[in-house]
Amino acid sequence: MFQLDDKFLQDVGLAGLPADQKQAFLEQVYASLEERVGVRLSEGLSDAQLEEFEGIIDRKQEKIDAWLAVYAPQYTADPIFQRIQQATGLQPDDLALRSEFAATKWLEVNRPNYRDVVAQVMNELKAEITQNRDAILGSAQAPQQLPADQQQPPMAA
Numbered sequence: 001m002f003q004l005d006d007k008f009l010q011d012v013g014l015a016g017l018p019a020d021q022k023q024a025f026l027e028q029v030y031a032s033l034e035e036r037v038g039v040r041l042s043e044g045l046s047d048a049q050l051e052e053f054e055g056i057i058d059r060k061q062e063k064i065d066a067w068l069a070v071y072a073p074q075y076t077a078d079p080i081f082q083r084i085q086q087a088t089g090l091q092p093d094d095l096a097l098r099s100e101f102a103a104t105k106w107l108e109v110n111r112p113n114y115r116d117v118v119a120q121v122m123n124e125l126k127a128e129i130t131q132n133r134d135a136i137l138g139s140a141q142a143p144q145q146l147p148a149d150q151q152q153p154p155m156a157a
Contacts, residue, residue: 002122004030012126013133025136029125036121041111053106059099068098072105080104 002008004026009015017025042050055063068075075081076092081101090097107114129136 002119004033008126012129014129014136016137029129033118033122033125036125037118040117040121041107041114045110049110053103053110056099056102056106059095061095064095064098064102067102067106071109072102075101075105078105 006015006022008026008029009017009022014025045053052063052067056067072078072081075098078101081092081097084101084104085092085097088097088100111117
């Protein structure tokens with residue numbers, strides 16, 4: 001998998017981004033990645049599938065329970081569930097944990113290529129950032145210019 005961190009910034013040529021802007025930039029990259037992956041994954045899915053997945057990620061207990069009963073009735077024994085539980089520290093009956101697991105398994109059932117899609121979108125996004133790094137760094141490091149009507153006239157000597 002990938003990490004959005006200082007190494008990512010280094011990989012795309014943005015290690016020189018001002019420290020106070022790094023986290024905001026990484027959050028923006030994550031939001032863009034999430035949106036692009038969602039669009040790509042939704043292609044070819046039926047309205048019923050999209051509604052089912054939406055219910056799972058929106059943590060609607062009845063949707064999660066119904067889906068797990070059919071596709072993963074012994075979910076607590078699933079190694080993926082156990083890894084998510086260990087990583088989050090949540091109890092097995094926690095709705096957030098069950099939702100995360102159900103969403104992961106839903107993708108495995110309905111979009112078995114989802115990891116490839118995420119990797120492809122991530123590579124596309126990295127290439128886009130790399131191509132625009134000079135502009136990104138330039139706008140991040142340029143002093144904030146006031147509009148002409150708000151600038152102070154130069155001081156007379």
